[in-house]
Amino acid sequence: MTSTMRVSIAMSLLLALAGMSVGCGDNDTTTARRRSSSSGGSAEVIDDHGRCSTDGEGLEVSEYDTSGDENPDVRRVFHRIGEGGLVRLVLMCREADLNGDGVKDVVRFYNDEGRPLREESDRDFDGSIDTITVFQSGRVVRTELDEDSDGRVDTKIYYDERGVTTRTERDVAGRSTPDTWHPDRWEYYEEGRVVRMGTDIDGDGRVDRWDRDSNRAPAPGGGSSGGSGGESTGT
Numbered sequence: 001m002t003s004t005m006r007v008s009i010a011m012s013l014l015l016a017l018a019g020m021s022v023g024c025g026d027n028d029t030t031t032a033r034r035r036s037s038s039s040g041g042s043a044e045v046i047d048d049h050g051r052c053s054t055d056g057e058g059l060e061v062s063e064y065d066t067s068g069d070e071n072p073d074v075r076r077v078f079h080r081i082g083e084g085g086l087v088r089l090v091l092m093c094r095e096a097d098l099n100g101d102g103v104k105d106v107v108r109f110y111n112d113e114g115r116p117l118r119e120e121s122d123r124d125f126d127g128s129i130d131t132i133t134v135f136q137s138g139r140v141v142r143t144e145l146d147e148d149s150d151g152r153v154d155t156k157i158y159y160d161e162r163g164v165t166t167r168t169e170r171d172v173a174g175r176s177t178p179d180t181w182h183p184d185r186w187e188y189y190e191e192g193r194v195v196r197m198g199t200d201i202d203g204d205g206r207v208d209r210w211d212r213d214s215n216r217a218p219a220p221g222g223g224s225s226g227g228s229g230g231e232s233t234g235t
């Protein structure tokens with residue numbers, strides 16, 4: 001099922017980012033903010049499409065190279081909290097260039113406690129965000145995808161506390177705007193499989209047609225109609 005692939009791709013991105021932080025936590029080289037060099041005059045500022053906010057009171061920015069090409073590919077922004085000997089740094093934002101082209105491809109934002117809130121990534125490296133991961137209490141609750149690469153989210157996938165897909169919402173007709181999510185297809189899952197699908201044909205936000213997994217809920221008197229779904233788990 002393609003949604004499973006999408007989930008695994010999203011997860012591998014998460015793991016890649018997590019791995020980077022582990023590999024480099026011991027020797028961060030804190031550098032001057034790149035953007036601040038523009039106020040100094042001659043230094044050329046390279047736009048790496050970074051989305052971490054680096055300007056602000058009490059922020060510390062560290063950049064480091066994890067790929068060995070001596071170009072920093074990971075940036076972390078911390079909020080300095082407290083004074084004197086009680087100062088601690090809380091991670092607010094981390095972003096990384098995964099393919100070494102100098103453009104940041106994934107950014108993750110954290111709350112005041114340093115727990116992840118949201119991650120945005122460009123997993124096909126075309127310069128446009130196509131995967132957004134939303135966290136609650138440290139776990140992934142939703143993934144939002146731009147599958148047709150038009151710059152707008154068209155699919156949202158919801159997960160339960162085990163990380164298993166429970167529902168997807170899709171905007172097949174493209175009625176959504178950047179401010180308004182307007183899905184027209186809802187897919188409901190059980191044990192990782194779609195068992196029920198609702199479609200809003202006329203775009204009024206209400207389902208006009210329901211399709212059900214006939215293997216899971218056979219029609220009265222009807223035989224197996226074959227088709228979708230391979231595994232049968234009995235009656």
Ligand SMILES: [Ca+2]
Binds near residue numbers: 099100101104105
């Ligand atoms: Ca990149």
Ligand SMILES: [Ca+2]
Binds near residue numbers: 123124125126128130
């Ligand atoms: Ca993209």
Ligand SMILES: [Ca+2]
Binds near residue numbers: 146149150152153154
């Ligand atoms: Ca789209």
Ligand SMILES: [Ca+2]
Binds near residue numbers: 200204206
């Ligand atoms: Ca409708």
